[in-house]
Amino acid sequence: MSHMGYGCLMAVDRDHVLRSAAALLTRKSTATMDEVAKGAGISRATLHRHFAGRDALVRALEALGIAECESALEAARLDDGPASDAVRRLIAATESAAGLLAFLYTENQLFEGEEQHEGWTRIDDRISALFRRGQLSGEFRIDLTPAWLTEALFGLLASGVWMVQSGKGAPKDFPRMVVDLLLGGALRHPAPPHDPAPRDPAARDSAAQDPAAQDSA
Amino acid sequence: MSHMGYGCLMAVDRDHVLRSAAALLTRKSTATMDEVAKGAGISRATLHRHFAGRDALVRALEALGIAECESALEAARLDDGPASDAVRRLIAATESAAGLLAFLYTENQLFEGEEQHEGWTRIDDRISALFRRGQLSGEFRIDLTPAWLTEALFGLLASGVWMVQSGKGAPKDFPRMVVDLLLGGALRHPAPPHDPAPRDPAARDSAAQDPAAQDSA
DNA sequence: CCCATATGAGACATCTTCGTCTCACAATGG
DNA sequence: CCATTGTGAGACGAAGATGTCTCATATGGG
Numbered sequence: 001m002s003h004m005g006y007g008c009l010m011a012v013d014r015d016h017v018l019r020s021a022a023a024l025l026t027r028k029s030t031a032t033m034d035e036v037a038k039g040a041g042i043s044r045a046t047l048h049r050h051f052a053g054r055d056a057l058v059r060a061l062e063a064l065g066i067a068e069c070e071s072a073l074e075a076a077r078l079d080d081g082p083a084s085d086a087v088r089r090l091i092a093a094t095e096s097a098a099g100l101l102a103f104l105y106t107e108n109q110l111f112e113g114e115e116q117h118e119g120w121t122r123i124d125d126r127i128s129a130l131f132r133r134g135q136l137s138g139e140f141r142i143d144l145t146p147a148w149l150t151e152a153l154f155g156l157l158a159s160g161v162w163m164v165q166s167g168k169g170a171p172k173d174f175p176r177m178v179v180d181l182l183l184g185g186a187l188r189h190p191a192p193p194h195d196p197a198p199r200d201p202a203a204r205d206s207a208a209q210d211p212a213a214q215d216s217a
Numbered sequence: 218m219s220h221m222g223y224g225c226l227m228a229v230d231r232d233h234v235l236r237s238a239a240a241l242l243t244r245k246s247t248a249t250m251d252e253v254a255k256g257a258g259i260s261r262a263t264l265h266r267h268f269a270g271r272d273a274l275v276r277a278l279e280a281l282g283i284a285e286c287e288s289a290l291e292a293a294r295l296d297d298g299p300a301s302d303a304v305r306r307l308i309a310a311t312e313s314a315a316g317l318l319a320f321l322y323t324e325n326q327l328f329e330g331e332e333q334h335e336g337w338t339r340i341d342d343r344i345s346a347l348f349r350r351g352q353l354s355g356e357f358r359i360d361l362t363p364a365w366l367t368e369a370l371f372g373l374l375a376s377g378v379w380m381v382q383s384g385k386g387a388p389k390d391f392p393r394m395v396v397d398l399l400l401g402g403a404l405r406h407p408a409p410p411h412d413p414a415p416r417d418p419a420a421r422d423s424a425a426q427d428p429a430a431q432d433s434a
Numbered sequence: 435c436c437c438a439t440a441t442g443a444g445a446c447a448t449c450t451t452c453g454t455c456t457c458a459c460a461a462t463g464g
Numbered sequence: 465c466c467a468t469t470g471t472g473a474g475a476c477g478a479a480g481a482t483g484t485c486t487c488a489t490a491t492g493g494g
Contacts (some may be wrong), residue, residue: 014406029327032451043472044452053453084404107321109379110246131403139406141397148394149403151380152373160365162326168364178367180358185402186348186366187301188358248480260442261482270483 007028014050017042018064021057026099027165029106048174058107065104065121066096073126083134084183087153090127094157098174102158124150142151156182165199231267234259235281238274243316244382246323275324281323283336285314290343301349301400303360304370307347308396311374315391316382319375366382366399373399 003075020040024031031039033054037047051057094101108116124147131149134140140149156178163169164185169177237257241248248256250271254264268274289310295303311318325333341364348366351357357366377395380386386394 005300033453034451043474045454045473046471048453054451087403106326134403139405140403141401144394144397144403145386147385147389148377148380148398151376151385152398152403155372155376158368159368163365163368168368169362170341173365177361180471181369181399181402182359183366183402183404184358184401185398185404186304186351186357186361186369187400187402188356188399250483252483260444262443262484263441266440266482271481 008195012148016040017047017050018060022061022100022103023063025061026103026161029103061100061118062104062107063119065097065100066117066123069094069101070119072097073123078126078130083137083139084197086130087134087183088179090130090159091153091182095175098157098161101154102161104159116213128199151180153178170192233257234264234267235277235337239281239317239320242278243320243378246320255331265368278317279321279334279335282314283334283340286311286318286340287336289314290340293339295343295347296350297314300347300354303347304351304400305396306372307344308374308399309392312392315378316388318371319378322371322375344370370395 011014019039021036024036024039030033033047034044036057037044040047047057051060071088075093076086078090080086108120127150128146131140131146135142135146159168160174160178163177164171164174234257238253241256245252250264251261254261257264264274268277283419289307293303293307296308297303325337343364345368348357348363352359352363373395377386377391377421380394381388381391384388
């Protein structure tokens, strides 16, 4: 135990194990410690030398997820330019960590009594602030709370991940799917440059967005 | 503890046990068979007399979820009127089963190899058909696949359930939150970023949601 | 009154996973 | 060459959940 320079090597290994565990647990959240070890190409004993137990592993994964999320927040420069563009940048920056986030998102659902990690509230606050900024600037609708928009962002991220994993969607469409639905929704109210016949204002109810909708059945 | 709180009728029917298990597992997806039994007010032995094992219980819950989902599909009359209204009816009709659906939605994620229940594909097909109908009628945008819209519908349902359960949102806002985000998205105005402002400013108000909403605190 | 049925309580063995431990092997450096 | 270190393999017991069983009880019908 004299001059071991094992610090660096351990860190690299540990990170690799962490990434591997994240990838595996994203696909199978009930994977065994043995499966995690095999997945990382190490033995269960070595896995235990890195992480005291399953709990410690999950916490490390949570810390990793928080770190990646915050680095995505930095990269997205949430305070620059239009809020909608910031949301686009945020989702794009989150893409590589989306699988891990999806795992942690569902994992958090079964923390019944425990309070959630303080890092998540910080992240939630920053994203909520972004949506609030967009509301104040008039970009975002004000009848949906920033908290709900934030929750929906994570929910749609998770849905997108699962959809890609199940093969029902292409990975390349992932960011666009999430962004387009979160920002624009399903309705086709994106402005068509040509407005054939402006209806009377009473049509603002449901399908009022686009008068081009008519007979279909 | 005092015995049965059900008066003279000790025959606890299977359906009551299922509902109770659904409610409990929605909150704590890792609940023990013993906890499920206690939650239903019966003993573990009786629980086992109704459902051979945990697996059978989960399958019964899945069947219940599918049944409730399909009855919601019926009640929503997906083929009547504008597709967006059908989506609204569908989400409203799904509300009472949303907790169970959220549980099953995440539960399905860890069925790694197994193929999913045939009932889910039927449901997915019907909802996808609804979105496709909306696309053909011009109500819905065509750059998001019906499959993704369907997935997002379930994802937002689950997110809404969790949000309410965590106390970050009011139950009464649940259907509106899901519907408004799924259909309309976060943007207040359809104008895409590359669309400066060619339209009459008054059009903003007509397309915007009721500005008198929000606060409600 | 007596019996059949359903239930609750609990014992019991089994299974899986987990955490810890030991031991042998390979690699690396002095 | 030898020592230190990290690793893999595997054994071992602990803990929890599960499935099965028995037994006592109560309820209701004949």
